[in-house]
Amino acid sequence: MRLRTSGDGPWWRPRVSTEALAALASAWFVLVLNGSLWGAVQAGSGSLRVLLSLGVAVFALHALLFGLLCWGRLARPMLALLLVVSAFAHWYMTRYAVVLDPEMIRNVLATDPAESRELVSVRMLLHALLLGVLPAVAVLLTRPLPARSWRRALLRRAGFLLAMALLAAGALGVSSQGVFSLMRSDPALRYKITPGNYIVSLVRVLQPSKVRGPVQAVGADARRPPEALARRPRLLVLVVGETVRGDHWGLNGYARQTTPELAARGVINFPDVTACGTSTEVSLPCMFSPFGRERYDRDAIRGHESLLDVAARAGVDVLWRDNQSGCKGICVRQRSETMGPADAAALCADGRCFDEILLSGLQARVDAVPGDALIVLHMLGNHGPNYFERYPPKFERWTPVCRTAELGRCTQQEIINAYDNAILYSDAVLGQLIDLLAKQQGHDAAMLYLSDHGESLGEYGLFLHGAPYSIAPKPQLHVPMTLWMSPGFVAGERLDAACLRETAKRPASHDHLFSTVLGVFDVQTSVYRRQRDLLADCRAR
Known part of the structure; x- marks a missing residue:
């Protein structure tokens, strides 16, 4: 009609x-x-x-x-x-x-x-x-x-x-x-x-970026002295976690032991660490830059080289392995790999892979590098809101869990249970990584883990992350950081472990990452700041 x-x-x-x-x-x-x-x-x-x-x-x-x-x-x-x-x-x-x-x-x-x-x-x-x-x-x-x-x-x-x-x-x-x-x-x-x-x-x-022209060099004077080139090669695996908040990290005194594997491996834990930002888009470029939160300028960070470029310029072999949404421009000038079903199909489903995939073929990558190497593993970690999908079923220790992306339909305890199970799985992956590093024959190895930012789990009605930095609640800014070192690494760095455990109790931030990594590889450059090197005060002089 x-x-x-x-x-x-x-x-x-x-x-x-x-x-x-x-x-x-x-x-x-x-x-x-x-x-x-x-x-x-x-x-x-x-x-x-x-x-x-x-x-x-x-x-x-x-x-x-x-x-x-x-x-x-x-x-x-x-x-x-x-x-x-x-x-x-x-x-x-x-x-x-x-x-x-x-x-x-x-x-x-x-x-x-x-x-x-x-x-x-x-x-x-x-x-x-x-x-x-x-x-x-x-x-x-x-x-x-x-x-x-x-x-x-x-x-x-x-x-x-x-x-x-x-x-x-x-x-x-x-x-x-x-x-x-x-x-x-x-x-x-x-x-x-x-x-x-x-x-x-x-x-x-x-709005058009204020950055004009090519990316500006950082640490153009970066070099390593002859004694660094003559010593036993070092391997640092830097693990960037996702959305893990510090007060749910077992090593920080959380009521639940969400990090049993790390606790059993004699790691050094940093309980008071502050993130550069409340989102991956901000924190990741920030923590790998010499500017950090102290001199935060988004355009300046994007317009300059990153920590990876400085390390590579000094002769350190660099590799980025990603199980998340990319390196946000940090690794564009270095070798990178995006992990997927082709690397380990059993660990993947529906476009996502469990973080254990980051260890797939890792030994072969290490064996291929005769000298110093920096490998970054970018985890999926606790990326929300589907925390329940971030771990295999056997890691579901705390129940019931929230099984929907609509967090408002779940109780806060169900959300926390799923979130804590995801941390438990990350801990297991880090335990496997440490075991792999402990067996290295050609390198003195170390692992440094730190999360990019935290997460809100319903406090004050807030969920997820990304709050403006000036008013962000502590759960979005307080992040875990943990260091493991092989005996050979400790000896080669001439580190006093007792001193380092005391130093770890001091407040730290993402701003310490840049100089700490350069210090590990003995990189000499004008952008290195000793006061930002977490290991500097505990090295024998």
Whole structure:
């Protein structure tokens, strides 16, 4: 049956001005897709006056923004796209308490297909359908008002923009003291305003980098003295863990012994270590740079060589083995391997592999290097939210466990159980690695393990990681670090083990990694800082 239409078109495709659509979309965002914002405002202020004033201001400011951006035939598709994207943003903000600042947007853009698949669920798709897709379809079904002269259209748009600007100013003026006080007390609040949060953050992320020209050299003067070339070769396996928080590390005194294998192997543990950032995208480049968190500058870090380049320039053989989402630009000038089913099919399923795959063929790689070698193993570790998929069934010691990516549907204890089981498996892999290194005949071997950042497991309603560094909770910044050394390595480094155990009790950070690794290989360079070398004070002089 064909619907009859009047001369002005079918009833189900009404004519609506772009200004009216902008106002309706803004009202939908305020009333439906900003739950995280209103929850934070209520918790931070508790004032109904501030809540209402901010609500009106957010409505007016978004309508003003849409009035500036949405013109002509692109207006409806643009509003529809914002509705759909905002529905997904609302899902993750309300389920995981994420903040859509520029660093989080970088994390989203860097997410690989395997990570994306784990975050998809039927409930998420239904959420996006009801709150995003259906409103977007409604917007697309409307038709613009009949064409008028460009002068009248421009005047109408100017009047709309002026009205929204005055409305926003008036709303903020009513409760300016309360609103701005709230904004100062919660710096992340502005990144909870949807869709302005991800629009502004995306614009900032897509801005051209300040870095120009080729990557700048770091440690161009790097060399090793003759005595370093004459001694027995050294092998350092640097293991970068993923999302392991320090207070769940058994060696740090956690109530559960999540690290029994390491505890049985006489390792040296560093209990007070702080990460460079709260996400892999930030922490990984940061910890391998000479800048670190102390002199953090994202563009400078990306525009300069990494620790791996300095070590390679000094004659150390470098290899990166990855079981995660890549090296974030650190290893692009060095040898690297991405592990997969071809390396050990039994350890892989659905695009993911257990971390034991990093040990597959590792001995052959070591045997192929006659001199000093630095091998980095990048673990999948405790990458969330599917902690229950990070370990084989035999490591499920603590039950019941959360078996869904929707962490809000699980109890906190179920989440913790799955998370701790994943650490237990990482510990077993590290134990196997130490046993392999202990058997080396051609090298004095050592292993240094440290996690890239921590994780929130429901504390204060937060899940996962990626909080802005300035307000990040301790669980996202406190990470484990553990060192194992063979007797030959200790003797060759002339290390006092008792001294090192005492030194390990001091606060440390990712900033110590750069100079510590250079010190292991006796690399002499102007970028080496003795005070940042964790082993320096315990070497015989």
